[in-house]
Amino acid sequence: MRATVKDVARLAGVSPKTVSNVMNGIVPVSGPTRFRVEQAMAELDYVPNLSARGLRNGRSGVIALALPDLGTPYSAEIAHSVVEVAHQQGWSVQIEETGSDPTREYELMSRARSNLIDGLILNPVVLDQSAVKVGVSLPPVVLLGEVSQKLADRVWVDSIAAARDMTLALGRTGRQRIAVLGAAGGRGSAAAALRTRGYQDALGELGIPWDDSLVIPCEKWSPDSAARALTAYLDANPVPDALFCFTDSMAIGALSVLWKRGIRVPEDIALAGFDDIADAKFAVPSLTTVSFDKRRVASEALRLLTERMQDREGPQRVVAIDYEIVERESTVNGP
Amino acid sequence: MRATVKDVARLAGVSPKTVSNVMNGIVPVSGPTRFRVEQAMAELDYVPNLSARGLRNGRSGVIALALPDLGTPYSAEIAHSVVEVAHQQGWSVQIEETGSDPTREYELMSRARSNLIDGLILNPVVLDQSAVKVGVSLPPVVLLGEVSQKLADRVWVDSIAAARDMTLALGRTGRQRIAVLGAAGGRGSAAAALRTRGYQDALGELGIPWDDSLVIPCEKWSPDSAARALTAYLDANPVPDALFCFTDSMAIGALSVLWKRGIRVPEDIALAGFDDIADAKFAVPSLTTVSFDKRRVASEALRLLTERMQDREGPQRVVAIDYEIVERESTVNGP
DNA sequence: GGCCCTCATTACATCGATGTAACGTGTTGC
């Protein structure tokens, strides 16, 4: 059987509470006593029972991270950063996938309320409706990304500005017919809307008239879905001068399609993505993209979360993460 | 304050234990009573406290998944599958990253012993030494991948056979000088050794003499590291006929280098990977690779884990997952 | 020397859910 405080106390010749005091370090314990207790803990190979501790003081040391799909490089990189940063600060991370399924988001909420979780970092997809529950008796929540409603603390990259800057960068290379891939398909993703808006703003500045036929919707933001959408598009339309994909994953799918069709990047078409996932640098050709520090996203989210644990009533806060247009081979200036 | 069984019991006019009985469904509860209790639970928006439940019955409903690096597509896809399958069976998943740091693996063990975790699925890297702890007072463990020691239940893909088959497939296209990328660099990865062995076996069958200069080591199994290793290699050696990368991630790094140098794939060199990550299909050109069902890996791991929870003493089991050589553009037969 | 004060340590209750064993009810059998 596993050793408990009681066992340690008996072996050290003290009371259970003293053992607890040694572990927590709040209540002072005399040197010799502390030493005996530590010896006993080592000897019995004592490990505290986190369920008991969690029950007693209402906190478990676990936070949940909810992402649409861990299989996506973007989600995976965010998860990686969050796990790493959280770990450094002594938190464990429970991963939940919401998929495109709203019921999962609901389950998630109830699980979050079950006290095994001290906080929740949520990267919403559809959510706007389910997040209404925020604040009922949920632990603190921090949202990642663009969300229309102001429901909780939030960390995001300014999608409008970034999409605008990227479009301007493409325009500056002399490309006129700039298409975007990833516009809201069926369900309206907030990010899709914002990035489309930034694109639109930039067109205005560039003096390029809006052209509906250059806005390519895409059901999901995956390479697969992007490849299908682009294939269908190219079957029915001329090749644009540039293609701005709303995520790198889509850009990678697009690259594959373009290559199969013998459309050269960047000679025939400039290609840009968004997110700067690890593989963007190794795409063929390497991918121009909107880059931002994912570690920073993670650490800011965690900071907001822990601060919110202290003060549940303070004003809501929004942290914007800097971004940068990284120009790589896929948009090199034409000759 | 959050509602507890007591509150529900009071409202329903029964004892707390009856509420518990309704939830657990083991002890029979009469229809009307059950109904009153369920009403009360709904009205109070009752959510059970999992810490308390975990303390009482020694299980938390959480399993841990420990991977080297979530940022890697391979790890991410495995994590995705595990989370999905686990969720279907009512488990939550806590993610731990071991990185290349053995101390993390140790921390992980002690965390796993802290009772917030009912089981552990571990994809080891260096571990052979740390896993010695398995069995002390750890929860059930299932290992993923190749491990030399027989410490616990295990799910794996037969790396030797797969590497052999892939090498044979490359040989069958008429390529003679077949190189491998990813051989054990500094620390000895078990998988690297096994895949190298399969490669060696195949060379024998093909009647191709072993050539040390075709075995390219690589420090980490990342695109980055692969790109560096291959660049250095090509600076000092002629271009091989074929290159078998021990992971798709490395192959993607290799593709990028080959493209930059104007070495055509598959015309000048055939390229193959291992793992069949999502992006392999969208690489330019699409990547020939060793494919296996990651969902199956996850479900088998979970099956072994849950069965091990029932019977901690049974014999150790090893489940091999079928693999398949998927031939794509990167190894198309020469003219 | 006696009193008080400090500071480490202790006994006990508590967090919330649930297994155990005892306890009513209402039913069946003779």
Added chain:
DNA sequence: GCAACACGTTACATCGATGTAATGAGGGCC
């Protein structure tokens, strides 16, 4: 009509750690 029997329900103890309030010992001060 009374004993025996189900079956649902209850009181209580328990899981392990920790906050609270009380206890004890030791030291300093007058």
